[in-house]
Amino acid sequence: MKKAVPHAPQTDAGGPPRQRILAAACELFYKHGIRSVGVEAVAEAASTNKMTLYRHFGSKDELIVAYLQQVAEESDGRWQNMMRSHAGDFAAQVEAWLGYVEQVVSDFGERGCPMANAAVELQGTEHPALRIIEDYKARKRRQLVAMLGGAGYANPERVADEVFLLFEGARISRQCYSVRECPSTRLVEMLRSLLESHRSR
Template identity: 45%
Template sequence: MASSPPRPGRDTRVARLPPRERILDAAEELFLREGIRAVGVQAIAEQAKTTKMALYRHFATKDALIEEWLRIVAAGYAAAFDGAETGHPGDGRAQVLAVARFIADGLPDIARRGCPFVNSIAGLPDRGHPARRLIEEHKATQLRRLTDMCRSAGARTPEGAAAEITFLMEGAQVSAQNGSVDRVGERLLTAVEAVLARAGAVGGR
């Protein structure tokens, strides 16, 4: 799903970060630009203006750094789901639309930098890799939460509606990343509303 928001004034901002945060910031910049497997620890250390030794004090291995970065990205999505639920208590339809808007709002950043999960999964062919498992667990949790929202909205088949909406949101991210479709955010919101209407989902009580 969507990437973290763009980070303005990177050079001056990064210089003020603690070492661990500088390393994570540098890793994100390089992983999104070049791919997680193409980037070495030395390049990350140089981007963070630190040393490999200092990097290894914070992260035992490069794989541990990849996993922590993806954990932070996943937490951003979890926070968006939390915000949709607290912002629209008891209104599953509004919750789903809030999540869809969060994805739509993040599409311009996806177009510039790519989706962290889409970009990373290609570099994680081992299904047992901790970072790969983190991505799969994150996606499964999101699907469960969307299903609960669709159920709260009164969808006749909440599992099916949630699967369709997930398909639309992830497809919108890929389309934004490769530039294959125009007005992706607008089309995503229209399509999600259509799924909810077809499923019989209604507003809050």
């Protein structure tokens, strides 16, 4: 097995240690995966040390949980901002979300959905983080259904599921394809025509 992160870069950035540690964990866990990143590497990247890390997070498992909670919080916050800044205008909400999707899927640093990746790495265990992932995905689905329902789509659950699977598939595909061939480059246009074909009938 190759080591994923031999010498962690100092992704410092100030702020209290707990915050720096969490930020470093977010970056490293996402980039290299949960299992292949050691707590020492996280502490180093946060410009601190293992002891301080363990004073804030009782164990690596707790840190993983905190990492996923952080991801969920950021994602939920982003969603709420998006919905609020187009409150009432459902079409604009959908459009804003498509913009976000476009951005995610074309990001060079895209390494898939952090939640899905974590689920893969923790499969077959009873890690408490799995609960967070499940809740997160269910919540995301509900949000999508609500938005599409508001926008007047006939079968919002059905459309949401389809949209969801496409997005999910696109993100995981970014790790399996050479950049040139990855079908995720056409995701947004797929979503557009999918939504078009389910337009409020």
